[in-house]
Amino acid sequence: MIVSLLYSYRFRFSLWWLIGNGLLFCFTIITFGEFILIYLLIYETLALVGMASGIGIKHILQK
Numbered sequence: 305m306i307v308s309l310l311y312s313y314r315f316r317f318s319l320w321w322l323i324g325n326g327l328l329f330c331f332t333i334i335t336f337g338e339f340i341l342i343y344l345l346i347y348e349t350l351a352l353v354g355m356a357s358g359i360g361i362k363h364i365l366q367k
Contacts (some may be wrong), residue, residue, distance in 0.1 A: 326344060
């Protein structure tokens with residue numbers, strides 16, 4: 305969430321960033337031999353919240 309916040313503050317909202325986060329999460333789970341869909345959804349939701357927070361902070365500071 306913090307990395308997504310910093311990324312969206314520095315650059316902008318990116319669908320590719322969210323897809324990359326999901327793929328990174330999937331590959332790390334595959335190495336452990338266990339995949340649970342709810343964890344992926346929570347991970348992506350937190351990344352989305354982080355990006356929205358970064359965009360909001362940037363918008364507030366630029367006013």
